[in-house]
Amino acid sequence: MYRTGNYPLRNADLIDQKDRPVNDTPTRGVHRLAIILCCITVALLVAGALVTSNEAGDSVPDWPLSFGRWLIRSNNFIANVRYEYSHRFIAGVVGFTTLALAIWTYFAERRNWMRRLGLIAFAGVIAQAVIGGMRVWFPEYKALIAVPHALVAQSFFAVAVSIVVFTSRSWWSPRQIKSDDKSLPLRTLTGVTVLAVLIQLVLGAGFRHQAFGIAPHIAGAVIVTALIATTVITVLRRHRRDGYLARPAKFAIALLIIQLGLGIGAYLARLASAGDPQPLEPMISLTVAHLVVGAMTLAMMVTLMLRSHQVLSPARQAVSEAIESRKVHSAASGSAV
Amino acid sequence: MLTLATVLIIVGCGKKKSTTGEKEPEGTKPAYASKGDEGTITGKISFDGAAPELKKIDMSQDANCAGSAGDKTADDLLVADGKLANVFVYIKGGPVDKFSFPTPSDPVVLDQQGCRYHPRVFGIQVNQPFKVTNSDNTTHNIHPSPKTNPEWNKMQAPGQPAIEEKFHRPETLIPVKCNQHPWMKASIGVLAHPYFAVSAKDGTYTIKNVPPGTYTLVFWHETKGEQTQQVTIAAKESKTQDITYKAAATAGATSMQIAPTLLLP
Numbered sequence: 043m044y045r046t047g048n049y050p051l052r053n054a055d056l057i058d059q060k061d062r063p064v065n066d067t068p069t070r071g072v073h074r075l076a077i078i079l080c081c082i083t084v085a086l087l088v089a090g091a092l093v094t095s096n097e098a099g100d101s102v103p104d105w106p107l108s109f110g111r112w113l114i115r116s117n118n119f120i121a122n123v124r125y126e127y128s129h130r131f132i133a134g135v136v137g138f139t140t141l142a143l144a145i146w147t148y149f150a151e152r153r154n155w156m157r158r159l160g161l162i163a164f165a166g167v168i169a170q171a172v173i174g175g176m177r178v179w180f181p182e183y184k185a186l187i188a189v190p191h192a193l194v195a196q197s198f199f200a201v202a203v204s205i206v207v208f209t210s211r212s213w214w215s216p217r218q219i220k221s222d223d224k225s226l227p228l229r230t231l232t233g234v235t236v237l238a239v240l241i242q243l244v245l246g247a248g249f250r251h252q253a254f255g256i257a258p259h260i261a262g263a264v265i266v267t268a269l270i271a272t273t274v275i276t277v278l279r280r281h282r283r284d285g286y287l288a289r290p291a292k293f294a295i296a297l298l299i300i301q302l303g304l305g306i307g308a309y310l311a312r313l314a315s316a317g318d319p320q321p322l323e324p325m326i327s328l329t330v331a332h333l334v335v336g337a338m339t340l341a342m343m344v345t346l347m348l349r350s351h352q353v354l355s356p357a358r359q360a361v362s363e364a365i366e367s368r369k370v371h372s373a374a375s376g377s378a379v
Numbered sequence: 380m381l382t383l384a385t386v387l388i389i390v391g392c393g394k395k396k397s398t399t400g401e402k403e404p405e406g407t408k409p410a411y412a413s414k415g416d417e418g419t420i421t422g423k424i425s426f427d428g429a430a431p432e433l434k435k436i437d438m439s440q441d442a443n444c445a446g447s448a449g450d451k452t453a454d455d456l457l458v459a460d461g462k463l464a465n466v467f468v469y470i471k472g473g474p475v476d477k478f479s480f481p482t483p484s485d486p487v488v489l490d491q492q493g494c495r496y497h498p499r500v501f502g503i504q505v506n507q508p509f510k511v512t513n514s515d516n517t518t519h520n521i522h523p524s525p526k527t528n529p530e531w532n533k534m535q536a537p538g539q540p541a542i543e544e545k546f547h548r549p550e551t552l553i554p555v556k557c558n559q560h561p562w563m564k565a566s567i568g569v570l571a572h573p574y575f576a577v578s579a580k581d582g583t584y585t586i587k588n589v590p591p592g593t594y595t596l597v598f599w600h601e602t603k604g605e606q607t608q609q610v611t612i613a614a615k616e617s618k619t620q621d622i623t624y625k626a627a628a629t630a631g632a633t634s635m636q637i638a639p640t641l642l643l644p
Contacts, residue, residue, distance in 0.1 A: 101558040103532045121441040121559045182530035319453035320562040
């Protein structure tokens with residue numbers, strides 16, 4: 043039988059499927075594909091970071107073809123072309139995977155907003171491809187185009203992570219609804235933190251693509267560090283024993299510490315390599331790792347935000363939900379009798 | 380929405396760019412008529428400080444480059460016996476701003492050899508033919524990044540005919556890069572007149588046939604930045620203008636700067 047325990051159901055969509063076992067939800071396949079998409083997207087982020095760090099952005103002057111072909115000749119796959127073409131190839135794989143995910147979601151999901159989310163993901167990947175193509179066609183607007191390219195990349199990753207969260211077994215499991223604190227609501231705090239992390243990733247992209255100096259990115263790092271630390275401390279104080287919220291919070295703070303170290307390391311390496319004739323190690327690896335850990339931090343904060351919105355009620359609603367909870371509980375007890 | 384906004388901005392900026400990038404009319408400036416009283420500016424460019432150690436270029440990512448003959452050390456800062464090479468020297472202001480000068484028909488050639496640009500720093504006149512050749516057994520892309528001229532990025536495979544281009548507006552200096560081999564860099568000074576030179580390995584330079592007048596003499600180096608001197612050339616005068624670059628000098632702010640600088644168009 044379906045496991046409801048003594049707790050009210052928070053997820054309204056779950057009620058539509060109350061006759062079905064949780065393990066048999068139609069989103070299991072979608073969930074697995076979404077995880078695959080997230081993994082490929084991380085690979086794509088690495089490839090994109092390698093393009094920027096190796097200054098390979100214009101090494102293939104045409105788009106959507108590469109040197110006039112979809113599959114380039116092996117003798118062209120040399121030097122910086124390796125990074126740019128790999129980036130394009132992985133982007134293609136991400137595009138087709140997203141298309142498959144959107145189609146599968148559309149036909150397998152009962153939640154209309156999930157169907158829309160799948161379509162949004164696909165629209166995002168198309169938009170990203172167009173922006174990437176414009177980056178090749180208009181090299182004179184490198185910074186102007188590269189920064190939105192980075193923004194859409196991270197936003198797309200956040201959407202892919204959201205699909206993983208929404209289709210996960212843990213999302214479907216009934217959970218106790220808790221009241222969010224009125225003074226410092228976690229629902230708001232996590233939302234603000236996700237936005238701040240996203241902006242910070244864009245500021246980092248602006249610095250890498252020389253649209254801005256380093257100052258905005260450093261200021262952003264201070265703000266994001268304060269926000270993540272506040273969020274994590276708040277979560278651990280209020281929900282230490284609830285792994286559903288505490289686990290992503292712990293991961294987020296661990297990633298933040300690593301990220302700060304990588305950021306300082308990448309900056310120092312960049313300073314030290316200013317006179318080098320070409321991008322060299324360790325600057326390349328540190329910069330790439332900094333970008334990827336930034337994306338992982340965003341993923342953790344998105345997870346925490348979504349879960350917070352799922353299991354925490356705004357303070358005002360908490361009273362009415364508590365009453366509703368009692369009604370449901372009484373009804374369940376009555377029917378059992 | 381973001382894509383649409385980016386497209387609209389690019390299209391908007393692109394229209395402006397294409398207008399300014401087209402060939403400019405010579406305007407109302409009269410053609411310069413020589414009176415035979417032109418002078419010469421010569422000089423030596425010294426480097427104050429220890430000659431920097433030349434950094435090794437890692438060409439291993441392309442076997443054709445790694446296996447090619449030629450130097451594999453960085454050539455952005457060439458100092459020999461306390462003299463600095465590859466300084467672009469030109470005059471501005473004075474009579475050269477009041478006249479137009481004939482455009483040479485012979486092309487300036489930039490060759491790619493040993494996965495390096497030859498020459499590294501050079502000057503060219505507005506609308507003078509510019510040819511890029513590839514003597515290497517590998518593919519390059521040639522990508523000048525001007526601010527006032529139109530930007531272009533072209534691939535050149537081994538054995539392909541020379542790429543022919545022109546720069547329609549004066550601009551000092553345009554960085555050129557091969558994005559496939561990121562160590563390949565060059566700088567082009569585009570001027571409306573022929574009074575420029577590049578310092579040789581012994582630091583010497585000569586600018587000939589300079590119309591008499593008072594000018595700003597500009598010295599530009601890729602990593603050590605720009606210096607200027609005021610110079611007055613009398614009729615048939617030959618003037619020596621030496622200058623010294625300090626080892627600690629830099630070309631100025633970069634993207635590593637702390638203060639934010641918006642470089643968007």
